[in-house]
Each structure stands twice: as structure tokens, then as C-alpha cells.
Amino acid sequence: MEQPLVSVIIPCYNQGIYLEKAIESVFSQSYLHFEIIVVDDGSADQTKEVVQKYSSVKYIYQTNQGVSAARNNGIKNSNGKLLVFLDADDWLLPDAFFININYLAQNPDAVFVSGAHELYYQPENKNWLIRKEVKENHYCRLLEGNYIGMPAVAMYQRWVFDEFQFDTNLDYCEDYDLCLQIARKYPVIHHTELIAIYNFREDSVSSNILKMLKYALLVLNKQKSFILNNREEACLQHGLSNWKTYYSEKIYNRLHFQLYGPELQVDQQELEALKENSPELYAKFITENGFNDDANLAV
CATH class of the missing domain: 3.90.550.10 (Spore Coat Polysaccharide Biosynthesis Protein SpsA; Chain A)
Known part of the structure; x- marks a missing residue:
């Protein structure tokens, strides 16, 4: 052979x-x-x-x-x-x-x-x-x-x-x-x-959480024009939700590490990404740390 x-x-x-x-x-x-x-x-x-x-x-x-x-x-x-x-x-x-x-x-x-x-x-x-x-x-x-x-x-x-x-x-x-x-x-x-x-x-x-989130969503959105049926559409929407959830949880955990770590500040871009992709986790982070919704937490 x-x-x-x-x-x-x-x-x-x-x-x-x-x-x-x-x-x-x-x-x-x-x-x-x-x-x-x-x-x-x-x-x-x-x-x-x-x-x-x-x-x-x-x-x-x-x-x-x-x-x-x-x-x-x-x-x-x-x-x-x-x-x-x-x-x-x-x-x-x-x-x-x-x-x-x-x-x-x-x-x-x-x-x-x-x-x-x-x-x-x-x-x-x-x-x-x-x-x-x-x-x-x-x-x-x-x-x-x-x-x-x-x-x-x-x-x-x-x-x-x-x-x-x-x-x-x-x-x-x-x-x-x-x-x-x-x-x-x-x-x-x-x-x-x-x-x-x-x-x-x-x-x-x-x-690089922000880049991975951005490009994972971009790659999935490229598939929108090829979707053939309701099942594929449901899988696509599920995937978009999965990636947002997966990386939002990572961002949420890293924001906590930043806030209570040596630098005592958070990355504003990551905070904005959390707000865009998981309003629930964003609200939780803001509330549990005593910040206003419009607060700029980055130094």
C-alpha cells in the first residue's frame, strides 16, 4: 500500500x-x-x-x-x-x-x-x-x-x-x-x-482575549451569507452567544484581577467589551464594586 x-x-x-x-x-x-x-x-x-x-x-x-x-x-x-x-x-x-x-x-x-x-x-x-x-x-x-x-x-x-x-x-x-x-x-x-x-x-x-473575541465573532458573521436553513441559523446564533459568554467570563475575571491587583485599575477597552457583549456581567461587575455605570475606571 x-x-x-x-x-x-x-x-x-x-x-x-x-x-x-x-x-x-x-x-x-x-x-x-x-x-x-x-x-x-x-x-x-x-x-x-x-x-x-x-x-x-x-x-x-x-x-x-x-x-x-x-x-x-x-x-x-x-x-x-x-x-x-x-x-x-x-x-x-x-x-x-x-x-x-x-x-x-x-x-x-x-x-x-x-x-x-x-x-x-x-x-x-x-x-x-x-x-x-x-x-x-x-x-x-x-x-x-x-x-x-x-x-x-x-x-x-x-x-x-x-x-x-x-x-x-x-x-x-x-x-x-x-x-x-x-x-x-x-x-x-x-x-x-x-x-x-x-x-x-x-x-x-x-x-489576547479582546482580539480572540473580536475575530471569533467576525469569523462566524462571515458565515451568515452561506446559511441555508433554520437549523444552521440556530447553530450560528448559538455560536455567537457561546463566544460572547466564553470571553465575557474571561474578561470579567480579569477585570477583578486588575482591580484588586498591584495596579488597582482596569482596562477600559475590556470594560467596554464586557458591557457590549454581556450587559449582565457588566452590571454585576459595576454593582459589586460600587461604581457608577458611566464611571471611567481606568487610570
């Missing part, structure tokens, strides 16, 4: 300190027919030097254009029948390719397969298993929330990128946007076997 080539595309922008572990996680795979392409998105750190340690890793440099452009550039310079997008600060588990290839072999109509991941919270050295079972209605389930969670758990058929690309206008949630576009039109599958580790840090892109 022919073994398909897997192209692993690793965009990297000033994350050279983590890059070696990401690359090593690919070389540690039980499935050995792969290529690695690192797209240096204008880094000013040791990214190039790290890649030069590996003679078989293809290095591509581009001026800083963002992660979507870097991934799209990697696609153009890859040869694999199957594609995986690994962020430079995350890593794959040893059987990641083997597991996903088997699922695709059993589901030949599927355009991509995704699995579970483990969240590693670096500041506290803690791990959480993120595993969600989704067997059907994948487009609706994605409208309700991003059950995939991170790019590296997905493996894509190459041909789909003749039709779709990562949206370079999105600074966040670009992988969520791509999966929505694909799942709306083609069959996809999901399983609960562990594929990758998501390395969550205080300076991670996903730790």
Missing part, C-alpha cells in the same frame, strides 16, 4: 526558542514519510539558526505578513498529498500522523480529519485533556464553537487548497475560519484520540 507524503508546515515568527521541540516532534513520528517546511515570517530571533541544524528541513523566509500568509506560502512550497499545520510553539504526539492517516483511509470522502489535544499551561506547568466527541453535523457543530481547538490536530487532503486558503485578512481565528469554509461544503471527520499538545503561555496569541 502506497504511503502518502505528509507535508508539515510550521510558520514561525520570533518563536525560535520553541521551534526545535516542534521540529523534533515531527521527527519522532511513528509514520516516517513526511517533509517539514518552516516558513520564517520575518523573525528577528534565532529561527533560521534552529532550522539550519536540520539539513532535511526546508527553510523559507518571507517579510512579516502574518500566520495566514506564512501557511499559504508553505502550501505552495510543499509536495505532500496530506498537509498538517503545526505552530512553532506546539508539538505533535508520536502517533499523530499514523492515527489521522488511518481515519482518512477509513473515510476516503473526508477532506480533513481532526482529533483531540492536550492543553499545556506553561506558567503553572499544568495539563488538561481537551476531548470532544463529534460524529455528525460538523458544520453546525463548528458554528456553535471551535471543537477542533488547535491547527495541529487536523490533517487535510492537499486538493482542498486548490479551492480554499487561509484568509490573510484575519489576524486571529484563521484556522477556525478555514475549517468552517471546508466543513460547509465537504465531509469532514473528528475523533477523540490524542494528536498534539497546545502550548498555552501568557504571551500566546490566544491569550
